[in-house]
């Protein structure tokens with residue numbers, strides 16, 4: 001378990017900070033939003049209940065191109081050009097048209113934060129306050145622009161979202177020491193009736209886990225069994241709920257990014273690059289407000305529409321997520337054999353990456369000189 005560095009007790013003094021943009025949650029989504037505002041005139045305040053990079057929130061595997069685009073190559077632990085897929089009737093090795101890398105969460109977050117000119121404070125967000133306010137354990141915080149990057153709970157939303165009724169998958173992994181050369185996944189109902197299992201090596205440790213699309217299926221026994229089958233120790237647990245349905249990306253005057261907006265891709269549960277992608281999109285809209293080019297209402301509308309334009313990708317992946325567990329295992333093996341053809345792998349993975357392509361990180365909008373202006377909220 002990581003040691004706790006977060007301020008506690010008397011160190012948790014009331015917060016009085018003037019901010020133009022309040023970014024709640026300082027993981028992938030929050031840091032991407034703040035990074036996009038770097039060099040603007042905005043006073044950006046990043047909040048999290050933990051120190052930056054203190055609590056790893058995933059198996060930390062992402063397309064290498066995205067890590068390069070965000071300038072965080074230094075966090076990379078291992079890179080893979082192949083994906084090995086196991087089913088009870090077939091094991092296949094797919095040679096990917098682009099690579100995945102596992103990375104060190106703490107280093108990635110620190111490197112992203114170094115690229116922000118935001119102020120960071122630890123505080124626990126309790127929920128929305130009056131218009132333009134957020135309730136925290138260190139008092140009320142106010143800002144004209146508020147972003148919820150707090151993960152699946154969507155703390156600043158008005159409507160609750162609770163498992164097992166909500167469209168959430170559950171994921172649990174262990175992090176034993178050791179190594180391997182292969183990025184592997186298992187589609188095997190012996191471990192999980194609807195979902196998949198994984199082994200993601202990261203140089204000196206292996207992240208072994210099980211994800212269930214059915215929130216009612218408890219994954220702990222399966223995770224322990226998979227670790228044992230791989231001759232790994234079931235140590236250093238890490239798990240969370242994973243949203244698998246896109247939600248509205250704005251509500252009232254609040255912007256939602258990453259898991260809080262359901263931006264994690266169904267079927268694959270890939271949510272890091274989408275948190276970067278939609279974080280950049282949100283940051284660009286906020287920047288237009290700060291630069292006096294748009295009102296907050298316009299930014300809310302444009303960002304909401306941007307997110308909604310991706311809905312069909314999310315809906316398609318959700319359909320496949322629902323279909324795969326119903327396919328008889330032998331038929332699944334036959335289908336997978338066909339899908340392992342080089343041409344098909346290239347076609348499908350190139351399209352899959354396009355859903356949130358790393359080139360988007362480089363498409364910088366024309367940037368006026370930073371100058372502090374009064375933010376316009378409505379037309």
Ligand SMILES: Cc1cc2nc3c(=O)[nH]c(=O)nc-3n(C[C@H](O)[C@H](O)[C@H](O)COP(=O)(O)OP(=O)(O)OC[C@H]3O[C@@H](n4cnc5c(N)ncnc54)[C@H](O)[C@@H]3O)c2cc1C
Pocket residue numbers: 024025026027028029030047048049050055057058059060061062123124125126149150151152155170171172173209238239240241242257258259260264269270271272273275
């Ligand atoms: C076991 C597991 C493995 C996964 N593996 C991968 C993977 O390999 N690759 C991939 O792409 N995706 C993976 N995912 C999905 C991925 O982790 C998420 O989609 C991603 O973390 C979303 O980023 P985010 O910034 O939106 O939210 P999060 O990373 O969840 O960050 C939310 C932040 O908000 C803070 N916070 C939450 N509540 C409060 C509060 N009340 N007050 C203050 N702060 C708060 C948290 O401390 C955290 O820093 C995995 C998920 C799980 C559960």
